[in-house]
Amino acid sequence: MKKVLTAVLRILFPAVVFYLLSTKVDFREVISNIGVFGFGNFSAVVLIIFLAQLTSALKFNIIMNSYGKRSGILHDIGVYLEGMFYNNLFFSTFGGDAFRAIVYTARFKEKAPVFSALFWERMLGLLGVFICAAVSVVLRPSILSSETVVKGINLGLPVFLIFAAASVLAVCLFFKPFREILGKLSSKISIFKKAAGRFLEYSAGLGKAVPAFIISVLLSVLFVIIIVFSFLLILKVTSPGLPAGLIWIYIPFILLIAAIPVTISGLGLREWSMIHFFAFINGFSSKENIMSASLIWFFAVFTLSVIGGLIHVLKALVSKKNR
Numbered sequence: 001m002k003k004v005l006t007a008v009l010r011i012l013f014p015a016v017v018f019y020l021l022s023t024k025v026d027f028r029e030v031i032s033n034i035g036v037f038g039f040g041n042f043s044a045v046v047l048i049i050f051l052a053q054l055t056s057a058l059k060f061n062i063i064m065n066s067y068g069k070r071s072g073i074l075h076d077i078g079v080y081l082e083g084m085f086y087n088n089l090f091f092s093t094f095g096g097d098a099f100r101a102i103v104y105t106a107r108f109k110e111k112a113p114v115f116s117a118l119f120w121e122r123m124l125g126l127l128g129v130f131i132c133a134a135v136s137v138v139l140r141p142s143i144l145s146s147e148t149v150v151k152g153i154n155l156g157l158p159v160f161l162i163f164a165a166a167s168v169l170a171v172c173l174f175f176k177p178f179r180e181i182l183g184k185l186s187s188k189i190s191i192f193k194k195a196a197g198r199f200l201e202y203s204a205g206l207g208k209a210v211p212a213f214i215i216s217v218l219l220s221v222l223f224v225i226i227i228v229f230s231f232l233l234i235l236k237v238t239s240p241g242l243p244a245g246l247i248w249i250y251i252p253f254i255l256l257i258a259a260i261p262v263t264i265s266g267l268g269l270r271e272w273s274m275i276h277f278f279a280f281i282n283g284f285s286s287k288e289n290i291m292s293a294s295l296i297w298f299f300a301v302f303t304l305s306v307i308g309g310l311i312h313v314l315k316a317l318v319s320k321k322n323r
Contacts, residue, residue: 026288029286029288029292030288030291030292030295033238033288033289033292034292034295034296034299037234037237037238037292037296038237041233041234041237042296042299042300044233045230045233045234045296045297045300046300046303046304048226048229048230048233049226049227049230049297049300049301049304050304051226052223052226052227052230053077053080053081053084053304054077055219055220055222055223055226056080056121056125056219056223057073057076057077057079057080058073058076058219059121059124059215059216059219059220059223060076060080060100060117060118060121061073061076062212062215062216062219063116063117063120063121063212063216064104064113064114064117065212066209066212066213067113067116067117069104069108069110069113069114069117071104071107078311078315079099079100079103079104080096080100080308081304081305081307081308081311082099082103082308082309082311082312082315083095083096083097083099083100083308084096084301084304084305084308085305085306085308085309085312086098086099087264087265087305088264088265088302088305097118097122100114100118101114101115101118104117120216124216124217124219124220125220125223125224126256127217127220128217128219128220128221128222128223128224129224129252129255129256130252131217131220131221131224132221132224132225132228132248132252133249133252133253136245136248136249136252224252224255227251227255228247228248228251228252230297230300231247231251231293231297232244232247232248234293234296234297235247235278235285235290235293238285238289238290238292238293238296239278239285239286239289239290239293241285242278242285246277246278250277250278253273253277254270254273254274254277257269257270257273258270258273265298265301265302265305267298270294270297270298271291271294271295274290274291274293274294275287275290275291275294278290
């Protein structure tokens with residue numbers, strides 16, 4: 001019953017969001033905009049998002065190597081693409097995390113390093129978003145002189161602060177007193193009693209592997225830059241009057257909002273937040289153009305997820321044949 005309810009909510013929430021948007025947006029114009037975007041532009045977006053996934057796979061590979069758990073980078077890239085397929089089945093992008101947890105736990109016969117690597121892959125990803133958002137504001141402080149821009153950032157601020165607190169707490173794992181406190185707290189919960197110690201030990205180990213940590217942070221920043229660039233490419237076609245500075249500042253906030261685990265792959269949340277920031281607040285583009293851009297980006301991600309699904313099926317067939 002619980003699984004059925006969860007599945008219904010995954011479908012119902014974005015459906016409600018799209019229904020509400022339909023009262024504000026002309027979907028016929030949205031479909032027309034998507035149709036004229038062009039196969040060449042769409043293919044370029046798919047390729048750019050694939051490059052972003054490469055950085056994530058490389059980051060995970062580096063973190064696992066720092067734990068002494070080695071796997072080939074090509075294997076990791078394949079697993080990340082397969083994980084994109086499973087993102088279509090769970091809230092936000094947690095389907096990919098769950099799939100990677102299963103695959104790597106079976107490979108290394110140990111949960112703690114895998115869960116620790118997934119944890120750091122997420123937390124450093126958030127850190128990359130914060131760094132890019134901060135740098136965008138520093139490089140173009142004049143953008144903050146607009147009252148509407150400040151209003152838009154303030155609306156995204158609660159989400160920003162929640163994720164910021166999570167990333168700060170994650171970095172605190174490098175400090176022994178904090179780990180000891182968490183260890184004592186987790187020991188009070190029976191299901192965490194065995195796993196917590198090893199998880200904290202591995203998580204703290206990344207702080208000792210300074211080169212791996214620095215490279216992982218840089219890859220996180222590169223990931224955000226690539227994703228923002230993918231949105232920039234789409235928006236420059238669908239909304240040519242939209243200032244690039246706004247895109248670089250707002251997209252990190254939109255990524256955080258879309259990461260809230262209430263819809264499949266952020267569907268609905270991303271569209272609402274993009275229309276809210278770019279159309280409702282600033283009026284630089286029509287709601288239809290912004291909606292088109294968001295859906296084009298989603299379809300590009302979905303295309304990669306289908307490729308990941310095909311890889312998963314082929315692996316299963318080969319494995320079955322070799323038995």
